[in-house]
Amino acid sequence: xxxxxxxxxxxxxxxxxxxxxxxxxxxxxxxxxxxxxxxxxxxxxxxxxxxxxxxxxxxxxxxxxxxxxxxxxxxxxxxxxxxxxxxxxxxxxxxxxxxxxxxxxxxxxxxxxxxxxxxxxxxxxxxxxxxxxxxxxxxxxxxxxxxxxxxxxxxxxxxxxxxxxxxxxxxxxxxxxxxxxxxxxxxxxxxxxxxxxxxxxxxxxxxxxxxxxxxxxxxxxxxxxxxxxxxxxxxxxxxxxxxxxxxxxxxxxxxxxxxxxxxxxxxxxxxxxxxxxxxxxxxxxxxxxxxxxxxxxxxxxxxxxxxxxxxxxxxxxxxxxxxxxxxxxxxxxxxxxxxxxxxxxxxxxxxxxxxxxxxxxxxxxxxxxxxxxxxxxxxxxxxxxxxxxxxxxxxxxxxxxxxxxxxxxxxxxxxxxxxxxxxxxxxxxxxxxxxxxxxxxxxxxxxxxxxxxxxxxxxxxxxxxxxxxxxxxxxxxxxxxxxxxxxxxxxxxxxxxxxxxxxxxxxxxxxxxxxxxxxxxxxxxxxxxxxxxxxxxxxxxxxxxxxxxxxxxxxxxxxxxxxxxxxxxxxxxxxxxxxxxxxxxxxxxxxxxxxxxxxxxxxxxxxxxxxxxxxxxxxxxxxxxxxxxxxxxxxxxxxxxxxxxxxxxxxxxxxxxxxxxxxxxxxxxxxxxxxxx
Numbered sequence: 001x002x003x004x005x006x007x008x009x010x011x012x013x014x015x016x017x018x019x020x021x022x023x024x025x026x027x028x029x030x031x032x033x034x035x036x037x038x039x040x041x042x043x044x045x046x047x048x049x050x051x052x053x054x055x056x057x058x059x060x061x062x063x064x065x066x067x068x069x070x071x072x073x074x075x076x077x078x079x080x081x082x083x084x085x086x087x088x089x090x091x092x093x094x095x096x097x098x099x100x101x102x103x104x105x106x107x108x109x110x111x112x113x114x115x116x117x118x119x120x121x122x123x124x125x126x127x128x129x130x131x132x133x134x135x136x137x138x139x140x141x142x143x144x145x146x147x148x149x150x151x152x153x154x155x156x157x158x159x160x161x162x163x164x165x166x167x168x169x170x171x172x173x174x175x176x177x178x179x180x181x182x183x184x185x186x187x188x189x190x191x192x193x194x195x196x197x198x199x200x201x202x203x204x205x206x207x208x209x210x211x212x213x214x215x216x217x218x219x220x221x222x223x224x225x226x227x228x229x230x231x232x233x234x235x236x237x238x239x240x241x242x243x244x245x246x247x248x249x250x251x252x253x254x255x256x257x258x259x260x261x262x263x264x265x266x267x268x269x270x271x272x273x274x275x276x277x278x279x280x281x282x283x284x285x286x287x288x289x290x291x292x293x294x295x296x297x298x299x300x301x302x303x304x305x306x307x308x309x310x311x312x313x314x315x316x317x318x319x320x321x322x323x324x325x326x327x328x329x330x331x332x333x334x335x336x337x338x339x340x341x342x343x344x345x346x347x348x349x350x351x352x353x354x355x356x357x358x359x360x361x362x363x364x365x366x367x368x369x370x371x372x373x374x375x376x377x378x379x380x381x382x383x384x385x386x387x388x389x390x391x392x393x394x395x396x397x398x399x400x401x402x403x404x405x406x407x408x409x410x411x412x413x414x415x416x417x418x419x420x421x422x423x424x425x426x427x428x429x430x431x432x433x434x435x436x437x438x439x440x441x442x443x444x445x446x447x448x449x450x451x452x453x454x455x456x457x458x459x460x461x462x463x464x465x466x467x468x469x470x471x472x473x474x475x476x477x478x479x480x481x482x483x484x485x486x487x488x489x490x491x492x493x494x495x496x497x498x499x500x501x502x503x504x505x506x507x508x509x510x511x512x513x514x515x516x517x518x519x520x521x522x523x524x525x526x527x528x529x530x531x532x533x534x535x536x537x538x539x540x541x542x543x544x545x546x547x548x549x550x551x552x553x554x555x556x557x558x559x560x561x562x563x564x565x566x567x568x569x570x571x572x573x574x575x576x577x578x579x580x581x582x583x584x585x586x587x588x589x590x591x592x593x594x595x596x597x598x599x600x601x602x603x604x605x606x607x608x609x610x611x612x613x614x615x616x617x618x619x620x621x622x623x624x625x626x627x628x629x630x631x632x633x634x635x636x637x638x639x640x641x642x643x644x645x646x647x648x649x650x651x652x653x654x655x656x657x658x659x660x661x662x663x664x665x666x667x668x669x670x671x672x673x674x675x676x677x
Contacts, residue, residue, distance in 0.1 A: 005071065007070060007072060007088050008067065008068070008070075009064055009065070011091075014065035015059055024059060026090050027090075028054045030087055036083050037052060039273075040062070041073070119246075121140055123142060126142045127207065128163075129205060129206070134168060134206075146185070165184070171195070172203060175198070243326075244260055245260050247326075252276075263329075265302075283326075284326065288312045288326075298312060311326070311328075362386060365382065368408060369549050371548065382412075385534070386413045387412075391529055392532045393529045394406060395534070396536030397536075397538045399587055402467065406422075415462050415463055420465065433472065435492050437454050437455050438491055439451070439492070456483060461501055481528060546573070546588070553592040567603045568603065568604045572604050572605065576609075576613070582660075590659060591609065591613065640674040643674065
């Protein structure tokens, strides 16, 4: 049966370190005298744990002060109530010790002090304690390892003189603790708990407990000396992420922290005071008690199969075995840590690849303005292509900068010092295209009054850019295929074969695969051209680049016109970003040039923009544009309306072409296509 009694602590300083040592010593004598086990419970609520009064460390963790109510009790018969009375007499009066017992009390203090020191040295957390002058008085082995600073380099010095990142001085100044503070210590990321050391309402020091990149709630309170540290040591251990268990030399469990209870699904009320072999019969703690040798990285399995990794060390005082301390952690904690490390490595790998992509883009591509992801992907592929002599096929709408990209590829290639020859296949009449490409001999046809060198021959050793490749006839496709395959040709009217070394870059705004299905483009030529395909995104797909392009065009045009550099209003930028840009970058440049020409101020305002741009509003469907009366129309209908309105206003294919940023021939073709003329 369990007997207990409520008493009030009257000792002036409560159960401080020395008082706790005296009480535990006297409790041990009473236990032996009456054959009982005395327990103490701080009366705060019914859930408070009972702890053996013989455990000095457990007593100090209760933080019992003068005037606190406690329950003392024992398991046994009513005949042993005398034990309870003697314990009450000890606790309710002034706690003191007889001279004959002083040596025994000192041994209790020494034992617990060395236990504390051994535990502090064995934990994986770094611990730094400073006094009221911010000078280091304690620096454990883990702190040496994490900071790469030797103890003799820092003890006695102000902590900030050696560790600039330390914030212990803030704790000394404010008296406030800080928990879970993540910071950089050199190249190491640590999580730190800092706590002031308060004795008799005075700040006498501060303690920092830190761990290298781990999930922690660790060691929160320390005191200036080991004696003072003991009073709050239990609280520090309660915050540890590791499960901690301490047993004495007989194997009796004297302390377990909450994490230990959680790991092993135990309650300290049920196990403190029991022999460890009763609680964990096959544990490493039992083996270390028997062997006296430490065991590191011991793996145990719980009933549910979860692995627990433990470091178990014996405690020796003056070469005498005095107990064991065990520090355990579930493997799942380590797995979570490894998972986080793996995720961090994956992020680092991703950012490194992105950085490499940016760094590997040749400087020749700096002429292409923009920072959007789609554009940078294009430039990365183009930069790779420039290192080879493979044929490149550039896809993109009119005005997206296909020729600029082709020139950049040529400039970044090994042929950069050789000719770059451009030919717009759509701009040359069909009957003259062969002569333009391959040249002709005198008299080959009417008007051939002398020999002519073709573009391929002019480009020998360099690069030829064939724009609008989708507009050439099937007859010309056959002849072009031969040049790509054999690297040779004959001039029109000639019979002498000319061999050339030319890198071909072609471009089109047409769907060549669709043209192949419709029989308008040769499949074998397509595969010869499409070795490295590159698709330039239209401006509407990279609207984040519009502010950069606007700034570039303003600077370019103002310098050309010898004008002061103008700025652009936010309203104008909004209009430009909401516009569909069928003419792409070329159209944007023309709009900016028009705005600069019409503006008399240093800032471009919306009245400088054409009405058709100001008429555009945001739409949820970016493929549709709200033109008139709230009706949504397709891109082709929009293009038809733009060309129709422009022709009505400017009356000329040339003028409309200049305004829209396309050729007069394209204007004419589209006008016929849509039945406008």
